[in-house]
Amino acid sequence: MNHSSTFRRGLTAAVAAYVAWGLLPLYFRALHDVPPVELIGWRILFTLPVCLVIVAARRQGPDVRAAFANPRVLLQLAISAALIGANWLIFVIAINEGHVLATSLGYYINPLINVLLGTMLLGERLSRVQWTAVGLAGAGIALLLAGALDTLIVAMSLALTFAFYGYVRKKAPVGSVPGLTVETALLALPALVVVWIWAGSPAGSSMAPGSPSALLLAFSGVATAIPLLLFAVAARALPLSTLGFVQFIAPTISFTLGLTVFGESLDPARLGCFALIWSAIALYSWDMLRRARSA
Secondary structure, X not given: OOHHHHHHHHHHHHHHHHHHHHOHHHHHHOOOOOOHHHHHHHHHHHHHHHHHHHHHHOOOHHHHHHHHHOHHHHHHHHHHHHHHHHHHHHHHHHXXXXXXXXXXXXXXXXXXXXXXHHHHHOOOOOOXXXXXXXXXXXXXXXXXXXXXXXXXXXXXXXXXXXXXXXXXXXXXXXXXXXXXXXXXXXXXXXXXXHHXXXXXXXXXXXXXXXXXXXXXXXXXXXXXXXXXXXXXXXXXXXXXXXXXXXXXXXXXXXXXXXXXXXXXXXXXXXXXXXXHHHHHHHHHHHHHHHHHHHO
């Protein structure tokens, strides 16, 4: 496969993955009657078999077994599993509470949090342009302190849990799909306990026969694993700078959904925050593209 076709395949996979992630608020809105903790429990249980099928198809079973056999790697993946589980739960609660714009903001902020983590924990150095971008993002966050604290809490919780998840996964020598397989396997027992408790509750389980939520919950494994598989394909085929631009598709779709489908409003504090964050992202992306061209 030549470079051009590899790039096109990677770009198609990246766009598909981020569009799928951007549309997730619609999926979870359709499941708003399911308690968030139970929803995440079913999501974990249905994601695991999908991951196992993908691992088998890609012959990555030895990678999964190696991760379970290495105590250090297993500990790292246990930490990342807790972080991604918390991120999923925060996201679902935010959607149920009507904070779609806050989730969008969280994933806009995430790349800039990653930059800071790289500086503080990995010894990376920031250019003046990157420090300026971080400063603009900090000013936008400060605006929320004054006028939209609920948005700030949701956005920062999502950004920080996902950024630290990315940091831990960067340190763990495991591929995307094998890593998610181990993470969901580690979360499977708590998830089983959660859904068992809900199944025995007076309200009954959302997976009860005839429940309108059952089919949608069963699809949650596919909705979780397939975009990640597409992302793994894209990450191998695309330059980091291109992937950096494409990642903003997801929060942009969520932002649009928040304003249109979910009917959220942009008060001055939120509007000012988004304006500063967008400026920071534009500056950061320009610097990233400039560096990629120089390289």
